[in-house]
Amino acid sequence: MSTHLIPPAVNPLPTTDSLASSNLPLQITFRKVQRSDAVATRIRAEFERLYRYYGRITSCSVLVEAPHRHHRSGDPFHIRIDLDVPRERLVIKHSPALRFGLTREIGKTQKSLEPGVAHKDAYLAVRDAFAAVRRRLQDYARRLRGEVKVHNRISPGRAEKLLRSPSQAS
Secondary structure, three states: OOOOOOOOOOOOOOEEEEOOOOOOOEEEEEEOOOOOHHHHHHHHHHHHHHHHHOOOOOEEEEEEEOOOOOOOOOOOOEEEEEEEEOOEEEEEEEOOOEEEEEEEEOOEEEEEEEEOHHHHOHHHHHHHHHHHHHHHHHHHHHHHHOOOOOOOOOOOOOOOOOOOOOOOOO
Protein backbone atom coordinates (compact mmCIF):
# COMPACT_ATOMS: atom_id res chain seq x y z
CA MET A 1 0.00 0.00 0.00
CA SER A 2 1.44 3.38 -0.94
CA THR A 3 0.61 6.70 0.57
CA HIS A 4 -0.24 9.64 -1.60
CA LEU A 5 1.52 12.89 -0.72
CA ILE A 6 -0.01 16.15 -1.86
CA PRO A 7 2.63 18.24 -3.65
CA PRO A 8 3.42 21.49 -1.81
CA ALA A 9 2.40 23.68 -4.74
CA VAL A 10 -1.07 22.10 -4.79
CA ASN A 11 -1.68 22.57 -1.06
CA PRO A 12 -1.60 26.37 -0.49
CA LEU A 13 -2.99 26.19 3.05
CA PRO A 14 -0.32 26.63 5.72
CA THR A 15 0.11 23.95 8.36
CA THR A 16 0.65 25.13 11.91
CA ASP A 17 2.40 23.51 14.84
CA SER A 18 2.01 25.08 18.28
CA LEU A 19 3.92 24.02 21.33
CA ALA A 20 0.87 23.12 23.36
CA SER A 21 2.74 20.44 25.30
CA SER A 22 5.06 22.98 26.88
CA ASN A 23 4.57 26.52 28.09
CA LEU A 24 6.87 28.00 25.47
CA PRO A 25 5.04 30.61 23.35
CA LEU A 26 6.05 29.26 19.93
CA GLN A 27 4.03 28.91 16.74
CA ILE A 28 5.52 27.27 13.63
CA THR A 29 3.86 27.67 10.23
CA PHE A 30 4.84 26.01 6.95
CA ARG A 31 3.58 27.75 3.80
CA LYS A 32 3.94 26.33 0.28
CA VAL A 33 6.25 23.66 1.64
CA GLN A 34 5.47 20.27 3.09
CA ARG A 35 5.52 20.13 6.89
CA SER A 36 8.69 18.58 8.23
CA ASP A 37 8.93 17.22 11.78
CA ALA A 38 12.73 17.46 11.60
CA VAL A 39 12.66 21.18 10.71
CA ALA A 40 10.01 21.83 13.39
CA THR A 41 12.20 20.06 15.95
CA ARG A 42 15.18 22.19 14.88
CA ILE A 43 13.10 25.36 15.24
CA ARG A 44 11.98 24.29 18.73
CA ALA A 45 15.59 23.64 19.75
CA GLU A 46 16.73 27.05 18.44
CA PHE A 47 13.81 28.76 20.18
CA GLU A 48 14.60 27.01 23.47
CA ARG A 49 18.14 28.41 23.25
CA LEU A 50 16.68 31.89 22.81
CA TYR A 51 14.27 31.35 25.68
CA ARG A 52 17.08 30.21 27.98
CA TYR A 53 19.01 33.36 27.11
CA TYR A 54 16.05 35.71 27.59
CA GLY A 55 13.10 34.20 29.44
CA ARG A 56 10.76 37.15 29.02
CA ILE A 57 9.78 36.30 25.44
CA THR A 58 6.00 36.62 25.25
CA SER A 59 5.48 34.99 21.84
CA CYS A 60 7.36 33.74 18.83
CA SER A 61 5.97 33.00 15.40
CA VAL A 62 8.14 31.26 12.79
CA LEU A 63 7.12 31.04 9.14
CA VAL A 64 8.94 28.62 6.84
CA GLU A 65 8.15 29.34 3.22
CA ALA A 66 9.32 28.25 -0.20
CA PRO A 67 7.95 31.05 -2.37
CA HIS A 68 9.21 29.97 -5.79
CA ARG A 69 9.46 26.51 -7.25
CA HIS A 70 12.51 26.82 -9.53
CA HIS A 71 13.70 23.38 -10.48
CA ARG A 72 17.04 24.60 -11.80
CA SER A 73 18.27 26.36 -8.71
CA GLY A 74 16.67 24.26 -6.01
CA ASP A 75 14.07 25.36 -3.52
CA PRO A 76 15.21 28.38 -1.53
CA PHE A 77 13.60 28.84 1.88
CA HIS A 78 12.39 32.12 3.32
CA ILE A 79 12.22 32.25 7.11
CA ARG A 80 10.33 34.95 9.01
CA ILE A 81 10.56 35.18 12.79
CA ASP A 82 8.30 37.50 14.81
CA LEU A 83 9.56 37.67 18.39
CA ASP A 84 7.52 39.60 20.95
CA VAL A 85 9.35 40.86 24.01
CA PRO A 86 8.22 43.47 26.53
CA ARG A 87 7.90 46.89 24.87
CA GLU A 88 9.12 45.72 21.46
CA ARG A 89 8.61 43.31 18.56
CA LEU A 90 11.66 41.94 16.79
CA VAL A 91 11.02 40.88 13.20
CA ILE A 92 13.55 38.97 11.13
CA LYS A 93 12.86 38.33 7.45
CA HIS A 94 15.56 35.98 6.34
CA SER A 95 15.44 35.55 2.58
CA PRO A 96 18.08 34.10 0.33
CA ALA A 97 20.39 36.61 -1.25
CA LEU A 98 20.63 36.13 -4.97
CA ARG A 99 24.15 35.73 -6.19
CA PHE A 100 25.30 36.31 -9.73
CA GLY A 101 26.66 33.29 -11.48
CA LEU A 102 28.07 32.66 -14.92
CA THR A 103 27.43 29.33 -16.54
CA ARG A 104 29.94 28.51 -19.24
CA GLU A 105 29.11 25.91 -21.79
CA ILE A 106 30.90 25.11 -24.98
CA GLY A 107 30.96 28.38 -26.89
CA LYS A 108 28.26 30.05 -24.69
CA THR A 109 28.16 32.17 -21.57
CA GLN A 110 24.88 32.34 -19.72
CA LYS A 111 24.09 34.67 -16.82
CA SER A 112 21.91 33.48 -13.96
CA LEU A 113 20.72 34.62 -10.58
CA GLU A 114 20.63 31.84 -8.04
CA PRO A 115 20.06 31.70 -4.28
CA GLY A 116 23.04 30.97 -2.07
CA VAL A 117 23.68 27.35 -1.15
CA ALA A 118 22.80 27.93 2.50
CA HIS A 119 19.18 28.74 1.71
CA LYS A 120 18.58 25.64 -0.37
CA ASP A 121 18.77 23.65 2.87
CA ALA A 122 15.99 24.36 5.38
CA TYR A 123 18.23 23.58 8.37
CA LEU A 124 20.82 26.14 7.32
CA ALA A 125 18.17 28.77 6.58
CA VAL A 126 16.64 28.22 10.04
CA ARG A 127 20.08 28.38 11.67
CA ASP A 128 20.93 31.68 9.93
CA ALA A 129 17.55 33.23 10.75
CA PHE A 130 17.82 32.31 14.43
CA ALA A 131 21.40 33.62 14.53
CA ALA A 132 20.10 36.97 13.25
CA VAL A 133 17.25 37.09 15.78
CA ARG A 134 19.67 36.06 18.57
CA ARG A 135 21.89 39.07 17.75
CA ARG A 136 18.85 41.39 17.76
CA LEU A 137 17.68 39.94 21.08
CA GLN A 138 21.14 40.41 22.60
CA ASP A 139 21.15 44.06 21.48
CA TYR A 140 17.68 44.50 22.98
CA ALA A 141 18.77 42.96 26.30
CA ARG A 142 21.87 45.20 26.40
CA ARG A 143 19.70 48.29 25.87
CA LEU A 144 17.41 47.23 28.73
CA ARG A 145 20.36 46.67 31.06
CA GLY A 146 21.78 50.06 30.13
CA GLU A 147 25.00 48.61 28.76
CA VAL A 148 24.78 50.58 25.53
CA LYS A 149 26.91 53.70 25.50
CA VAL A 150 25.00 56.93 25.32
CA HIS A 151 27.14 59.64 23.83
CA ASN A 152 26.68 63.11 25.25
CA ARG A 153 25.53 65.39 22.54
CA ILE A 154 27.77 68.35 21.93
CA SER A 155 25.72 71.50 21.72
CA PRO A 156 26.16 73.34 18.46
CA GLY A 157 26.97 76.57 20.29
CA ARG A 158 25.28 79.89 20.74
CA ALA A 159 25.93 83.22 19.08
CA GLU A 160 26.92 85.85 21.64
CA LYS A 161 27.12 88.79 19.31
CA LEU A 162 26.29 89.40 15.66
CA LEU A 163 28.75 91.51 13.74
CA ARG A 164 27.77 93.61 10.80
CA SER A 165 29.66 93.38 7.58
CA PRO A 166 31.38 96.60 6.39
CA SER A 167 28.90 97.00 3.52
CA GLN A 168 25.94 97.02 5.95
CA ALA A 169 27.51 99.50 8.38
CA SER A 170 26.31 102.95 7.47
